[in-house]
Amino acid sequence: MAQQRLKLRVNGKSRAVSVEADTPLLYALRELSDLNAPHFGCGLAQCGACTVHLDGQPVRSCAIPATAATGEIVTLAGLGTAEKPHPVQQAWIDEEVPQCGYCVSGWIMTAAAFLKTNKNPTDAQIREALAGLKCRCGTHTAILRAVKRAAQVMAKGAMAKGVAA
Amino acid sequence: MNAPLSRRALLQAAGALIVTVPLSGAVVAAPVAVKPGPADLDAWIAVGRDGRVTAFVGKFDMGMGLDVAIAQMVGEELDMSADKVELVMGDTFRTVDQGGVSGSRGLANGGVALRAAAAEARRLLGEAASKHLGAPAGSLEAWDGAIWVAGQPKRRVTYAALVGGKGFGAPIKWNGQFGNALAITGEAKPKAAAKYRVVGKPMPRRDVAAKVLGTAEYVSDLRVAGMLHARVILPPAAGAVPVSVDEASLSGIQGAQVVRQKDFLAVLAPVEWDAVRASRALKVSWSKPPPAFPDQAGLYDHIRKSPSVQTSVGPKIGDPDAVFASGARVIEAEYEWPFQSHASLGPACAVADVRPDSATVWTASQKGHAQALGCAKLLGRPPGSVRVITMIGPGAYGRNDAGDAAMAATMLSAKVGKPVRVQGMRHEGTGWDPKGPASVHRARAAVDEKGAILAYDFHTRGFSRAEINFTENDPKETLAGQFAGYDNKPGHNLGLPEDSYDIPARRLAWTSVAPFLDRANPLRASHLRDPMGPQMHFASESFFDEVALATGQDPVAMRLRHMTSARDIAVLRGAAEKAGWVSGPPGARREKRGDVLVGRGVACGRGHGTLIAIVAEVEVTPATGRVWARRVVVAHDCGLVVNPKGLRTVIEGNVVHGLSRALFEEVAFDRSAVTSVDWATYPIIDIADTPETIDIVLLNQPDIDPTGAGEPTTRFVAAAVANAVFDATGVRFRRAPLTPERIKAGLRKV
Ligand code: FES
Ligand code: FES
Numbered sequence: 001m002a003q004q005r006l007k008l009r010v011n012g013k014s015r016a017v018s019v020e021a022d023t024p025l026l027y028a029l030r031e032l033s034d035l036n037a038p039h040f041g042c043g044l045a046q047c048g049a050c051t052v053h054l055d056g057q058p059v060r061s062c063a064i065p066a067t068a069a070t071g072e073i074v075t076l077a078g079l080g081t082a083e084k085p086h087p088v089q090q091a092w093i094d095e096e097v098p099q100c101g102y103c104v105s106g107w108i109m110t111a112a113a114f115l116k117t118n119k120n121p122t123d124a125q126i127r128e129a130l131a132g133l134k135c136r137c138g139t140h141t142a143i144l145r146a147v148k149r150a151a152q153v154m155a156k157g158a159m160a161k162g163v164a165a
Numbered sequence: 166m167n168a169p170l171s172r173r174a175l176l177q178a179a180g181a182l183i184v185t186v187p188l189s190g191a192v193v194a195a196p197v198a199v200k201p202g203p204a205d206l207d208a209w210i211a212v213g214r215d216g217r218v219t220a221f222v223g224k225f226d227m228g229m230g231l232d233v234a235i236a237q238m239v240g241e242e243l244d245m246s247a248d249k250v251e252l253v254m255g256d257t258f259r260t261v262d263q264g265g266v267s268g269s270r271g272l273a274n275g276g277v278a279l280r281a282a283a284a285e286a287r288r289l290l291g292e293a294a295s296k297h298l299g300a301p302a303g304s305l306e307a308w309d310g311a312i313w314v315a316g317q318p319k320r321r322v323t324y325a326a327l328v329g330g331k332g333f334g335a336p337i338k339w340n341g342q343f344g345n346a347l348a349i350t351g352e353a354k355p356k357a358a359a360k361y362r363v364v365g366k367p368m369p370r371r372d373v374a375a376k377v378l379g380t381a382e383y384v385s386d387l388r389v390a391g392m393l394h395a396r397v398i399l400p401p402a403a404g405a406v407p408v409s410v411d412e413a414s415l416s417g418i419q420g421a422q423v424v425r426q427k428d429f430l431a432v433l434a435p436v437e438w439d440a441v442r443a444s445r446a447l448k449v450s451w452s453k454p455p456p457a458f459p460d461q462a463g464l465y466d467h468i469r470k471s472p473s474v475q476t477s478v479g480p481k482i483g484d485p486d487a488v489f490a491s492g493a494r495v496i497e498a499e500y501e502w503p504f505q506s507h508a509s510l511g512p513a514c515a516v517a518d519v520r521p522d523s524a525t526v527w528t529a530s531q532k533g534h535a536q537a538l539g540c541a542k543l544l545g546r547p548p549g550s551v552r553v554i555t556m557i558g559p560g561a562y563g564r565n566d567a568g569d570a571a572m573a574a575t576m577l578s579a580k581v582g583k584p585v586r587v588q589g590m591r592h593e594g595t596g597w598d599p600k601g602p603a604s605v606h607r608a609r610a611a612v613d614e615k616g617a618i619l620a621y622d623f624h625t626r627g628f629s630r631a632e633i634n635f636t637e638n639d640p641k642e643t644l645a646g647q648f649a650g651y652d653n654k655p656g657h658n659l660g661l662p663e664d665s666y667d668i669p670a671r672r673l674a675w676t677s678v679a680p681f682l683d684r685a686n687p688l689r690a691s692h693l694r695d696p697m698g699p700q701m702h703f704a705s706e707s708f709f710d711e712v713a714l715a716t717g718q719d720p721v722a723m724r725l726r727h728m729t730s731a732r733d734i735a736v737l738r739g740a741a742e743k744a745g746w747v748s749g750p751p752g753a754r755r756e757k758r759g760d761v762l763v764g765r766g767v768a769c770g771r772g773h774g775t776l777i778a779i780v781a782e783v784e785v786t787p788a789t790g791r792v793w794a795r796r797v798v799v800a801h802d803c804g805l806v807v808n809p810k811g812l813r814t815v816i817e818g819n820v821v822h823g824l825s826r827a828l829f830e831e832v833a834f835d836r837s838a839v840t841s842v843d844w845a846t847y848p849i850i851d852i853a854d855t856p857e858t859i860d861i862v863l864l865n866q867p868d869i870d871p872t873g874a875g876e877p878t879t880r881f882v883a884a885a886v887a888n889a890v891f892d893a894t895g896v897r898f899r900r901a902p903l904t905p906e907r908i909k910a911g912l913r914k915v
Contacts, residue, residue, distance in 0.1 A: 027438040036379055036381060037381075039510075041559070077378060098228060098372075101372070101381060102509075136509055136822075137560050139817075142817065143852065
């Protein structure tokens, strides 16, 4: 197989990596030594630990070739920062959700995308949106609390913006 | 326990007072003074020139807030807020061997030792301040690193001025033990709980933000300059060994190489994806051993019929045989629990950098000091020569695959002379991690006509939880070591259930059967969260419900009438009250809500010194076999509550993990291999099945030293659920897990 040089857009920056035609996006991202999350959990699109946003949509980076990731990639570290965490991240911090935390890319990236289009979700809608993601430490009840908290904060934020505009 | 790693020995080995100790990765930290042994206060507590306090802890926080709780205990004794206390954990060169993460002993051992050290440090600081200020020690007050004469705040001196950067140079009494048994006591007595200002307050955790912002460095994130990526090649069948290896099959992959040491086989490459490709491309012909396993359907018969290897009987109370022979009414039942997998969220990863004159291993194993000893043995180097740095990993619930990865990385790095990073693939993590043992439990009770239990007999029969040790203190305890020819002699240990009942005659016992193979195999059993706890208490606490049913008693009332300890009673009452328990025999509250049957179940008892009662309210959908534990109430008494905020999340995690194991988890295997190898074949709980409510009642006992919370709740979840399912359906499920298929099949029979 032939190596190719690829330019990925990661967290707003252009990053060069060498990949094979079949290198999954996850492995390409993990070649960038300044990036910690996403993680390898299964490599089978079954758990979500490798989730990133590709053009705003959550994708499981273990299951798509790096060469197909031509859009804007956002990882957990690109979603928000210590100074300006994403509301979902802030909710995760407030609720102290993670135990080992290895799973959080899946839950947070999926929840962030979900809440963008679902302003006032019910418990059942949240469970449906997050179905299939895995957490082995059993932090699920804290996850549900955090998503609800984030939804409230985001709804308030949207209202405040609405008034300002 | 582990061979003593004395700081002095190390110091002599280093031949200097100061050695340079690189922290993780390529970062080289400022020189760190080699610390003295456990009998020196300076091994435990340091006050920096800036007045910051550092506590050195031979345990590790697995994301349950142990670090914060210990900081609170240390801060309390030193009269300072916990956020001024820094912790050094997970570094065998900087901490004493306190046994690592083990048996929910983080606070009971780890915290209590540090509390003693901090109290002693405070005493010495008081003495020094008294001299410095010319005032009696009894007249001094302290807060946040300053000591002053009461009522004269200007007559003050700081901890930093007294000992900052210098150390205490004082002894502390040490019991000569390492590991969980290590204890130290100073001349100073720790504070009375009534004076607490720091302990008992909710404190935020320190690890959360980095995990949530994607900046936390996991062991799998570590990049050491020049490291190679490795994949271990595992046999397709238990007991198979490589006959020939075709190295030419890797020729198309850049830089790929094969390492073989006896039957241990691995591929390495500079780029991770190339190592994965190499592991798939490598052509190996394997021996064809006879099938190692029975048909899965025959697992429990295998356990019943295999020869007994070792039997252990707990302290005998009264004469149960005589009671059983007396003609009293006897109730008996048998319960079965399958092999279960750790199935940590990611397969294990470790990095090792073995050089001629030093060796560093980065691991997410729970037992760093034991790992260091095992790696030193592997390398034929003296104990204390390998530095193990514990990093966060993809979850650990006991002896998972982390230690196997670390030993493999060490072996490979020594072979190739470069740093090596090993990570498994998903099917290797779930397929080959050490398993929680499968078991069969027989319970018998003799009751009188009023329903009082006169005699109780409980016998567990199953695979030993010590087929490999719960630490990696020897290569023979690891997969890599066993493949490489280190022969292991399996240990034998199961355990006894811990109930809260005062029964006049009783016998508790266990019997182990031989492992399927005495060498590396994917069904070797070891410690999985609360080793044997869920198995035994699923059986014993289901059984007490059966006794309640057979004698027409309310399960809570029947339990209470057999309890004599006030703490046990308070815990069970606490859970029942919070749950709004309605009295009646099991099944009496059978209730239908639309398509679902609703029931309540209770289970309670003790674990690791902690007292727990659980009431589960379940909904059973007969059409689909789904069991949803909609509401779970836990009453929890673990002595002194150090950090209620952290404790609640830890208990919630126990409940959900426990539900997952009670309802979904079962290792599947064929005659030669484990076939549950990923999340499709080894399903765990989904968010859809997470309880709507987990109510937690904390019974704080300020004057009783803290006991563990990391795992004991797990052991009572399955019984509470099975009892609730009986209440809802009238069908008793005695085989775990209560999967939808089993529920449907069970309900069809009625
Ligand atoms: S690692 Fe990609 S979904 Fe599990
Ligand atoms: S927090 Fe450990 S897997 Fe989710």
